[in-house]
Amino acid sequence: MTDWDPSKPILEIENLSISFFTRLREIPAVMDFSCTVMPGESMGLVGESGCGKSTVALAVMRDLGKNGRITGGSIKFKGRDLTHMTEDELRHIRGSEIAMIYQEPMASLNPAMRVGDQLAEVPMIHQAMARADALKLARQIIADVRLPDPDRILRAYPHQLSGGQQQRIVIAMALMAKPALLILDEPTTALDVTVEAGIVDLVKDLGSKYGTSMLFISHNLGLILDVCDRLCVMYSGEAVETGNVTQVFDKMRHPYTQALFRSIPLPGADKNTHPLIAIPGNFPLPHERPTGCNFGPRCDYFLDGTCNTGDIPMDPVPTHDRHATRCLRWKDIDWDAPAKVGKVTEKLPRGRLVLKMDDLKKYYAVSSGAFGGGAEKVVKANESLSFEAHENETLAIVGESGCGKSTFAKVLMGLETATSGQIMLFDENVQDTPIQARNTDTVSKLQMVFQNPFDTLNPSMTVGRQIIRALEIFQKGTDDADRVERMLVLLDMVKLPRAFADRMPRQLSGGQKQRVGIARAFAGGAKVVVADEPVSALDVSVQAAVTDLLMDIQRENHTTLLFISHDLSIVRYLSDRVMVMYLGHVVELGTTDQVFAPPYHPYTEALLSAVPIADTRVKKRRIVLEGDIPSAMNPPPGCPFQTRCRWKTQVPGGLCDTVLPPVQVLAGGHQIKCHLSAEALAGMEPVITIAAE
């Protein structure tokens, strides 16, 4: 690599085309893709699932599997063309010069091999280092990725580490040989937001420390803004816009980029006055791409005869920094025109009380030890949950994995019964009634929309049949004909064509499946709907549409919506009140405005700071939480958050270590479970500020 000039690009992809070959046909996955990464630069690849961003990454690694083939173009790494290298040459580059970090840290580590051995392997292969030296280096890198107790971790198996720690190990593994290029494929998607913030900080620091170039793949625009210098927006196998991050974010020149930004909930969006603008239509399947512009059928600026005639080349935007767009009409579009505001709606008045939880507790007993036995331990999944929910209201329940929000949903639905406390649903106590014992009326009034639409529909039953089945169970409709009619009305309600009644779930896209899930939940005229992360498995452009649908149905049916989510942006957009949970406790409860503005609970403060926001105007105070969420099996004494709280020193007498904080009720019924004095709380500064335009 001596003939390589450091002022030249480290990675240069030119007109790359990749296809997958099946027995039936060739499926083009990436067409005419070009991008350049300079030394020390981090390049973001953004796009929805299926747009080909991961395929590009794997092509750089030359690991496309048996069916994938590069059909055109070149990938030059330090001036050498990777597409023509032999397996042997590639092996020397993989891991030592180009390293990759993956989406699922647990799946990416060998479960039967100690972490130390997996790390040490890299220098042992590439630098023929002795095992002892390699382990020493591994220990040093583990310390570099800020993991505590490196010696213990070297000897640990992957399953003994938490998700965040595993991802740090994967990063450490990638850094073992000090690569020149790091490819990160959705490195934080499987992690919680506060953990994600830590990983993102680490990646940025290490990038500048070692001068590593990065190819950062993500669907999250906020993260790209945090991490990258430049980005490349992909749509359906093509790069549609590329440029430096601020220019693309503020002065985008492609309709897809614009539509994408309008469909994500940024600060300022509001479900009543500034609703999100969903991108109409669906992502085209690889073999059903239109001629001309792939985005054409969904584009507001589509011009027949221009946009659908032939291939569209990348067109550089003059005066901008290496900014280019794949749009024929970019010069004709008024980019500063404000977005057409969708229908503005009135905020519904808060209705009668429908759900009241009083001091609800749910404990589980588990045993430890490899062969069973061991000490019996109690997992306190929910600790004294008390709140009310009214008609027409959206109550968001926010928290990271393990905070007890799913357990709460299970108890409410009757899949589990409460250990103690009361749940009043309408005028009925349901805390001790499992779902089997509840009457049809109660069950149909209280329904759930699930997180993963791909697994919650029966794959061997038509969509219509599944909705009719729900109607039968809820005893709605007089006869079969009536139920078919009701089913079609439900399809109308979730804005699916009536023809979908005869389709199988596999013929539907993720967003369409989730609509079926919503139709099923509302089949019995549900009054209270628990939506457990209903949009987190969907792509951003679809999220907006599904969210709006939920809001519309709520307005029409006066539903109480319990919206469980870890995504604070969407929570801020659609909820009326927010409940923040941590380790089974409700740490903060108030209206959306109260929770998103100071005074905060220290945990809410960190959570807000951790959420990446795709808006260049937003200034955030960076608060990175140390360590992981403690295990619910072994919670800390006193305040549950004390192990990671940055305000702890401000409470006199070590109260946080010993006493569970009382609930302080502030102005407007805003509840915070914290020892901090009223003055300290009042003195908090906002985490997010929007710079004046």
Place this chain on the structure above:
Amino acid sequence: MLPFLLRRVGVMILTALTLSFVVFSLTNLAPNLEKLARTEGSVRMTDDAVLSWIENNGHGGLMVTRYGQWLGVVPGWVRTDDRGVTRGRCITRDVTAEAAPRYCGILQGDWGTSTVFREPVSKTIADKLGATGWLMMWVMLVMVPVSLIIGVLSGMREGSRTDRVLSTFAIATTATPEYVSGVILVVIFASATTGISPLLAEWGWISGRTLFLGTATSATDKITFWNFALPVMTIALYGIGYIARMTRASMTEVMTQQYIRTARLKGVAFHQVILKHALRNALIAPFTVIMLQFPWLLNGVVIVETLFNYKGFGWTLVQAAGNNDIQLLLACSVVAVFVVLVTQLISDVGYVFLNPRIRLS
């Protein structure tokens, strides 16, 4: 670990008791006892005489009591007949009525006397199990490495030519029952008139009339390649196909895992990916299958030992069943139950050590 083991051993004992009681009841059904009476006493006994023989020889009374006696937790029967001769379960030719212990069941080490071999059952079982032990050891030594190698080779590149060739072989062997493969092997290698032996004899390459011996009787005294290879191969072939298929399935699954991609993309060479990353994970599932082969072998030897006339456990079982040798049959069943339970325990414990993620409870 200890509480787990204790609990498992407890369950094992309970299972063994239940199973042995079932076998005891079945072997001690009235028709069996009548047959026993006629073979031990006289074929031309009247029905009344049969009944009294059964009564006089301790086979009367409640099934539970008899089972208790056999087990050794209920005092053995003692009966003094009209001629003043005291006979009893624990009274034999060597032990007088006065000196006889009160209990004599399998718990006391008294397994009864075999009616076929005219010797204590414990001796028969020990001898024959020893013979079968040798057979099983050689089968395992051949079967496990060969099948694992075949499975790994075909699983590491799914759909390749190697995979297809080895898979065809594995399916063919596992689809052939032992009584077919045994006969085919004998015809090819151990017949003086067919197969390759006549040719080899003609060319003068072998001194005897056949390449391999068609019977394994001589192996009871001294095991040689020539008298043992065919029975071992007959059993092993079937198992090779089976375990190889299991290993292949497990291996192909492991090869699609993300950590294999991780290893590949950190520059590990292909053979190292297989040896260091895939193998241990791929062997977790076949390990259980291999442990399951032990009880299966115990039954599998029935056919092969009879076919090759090798006087081991399987052959004994056939003799016991064919000659209504109740005590021997019972002992065989207890041994089989014991082997099944112990191998399952080993399999469960070993699984935990192979797979660091697993927790048993």
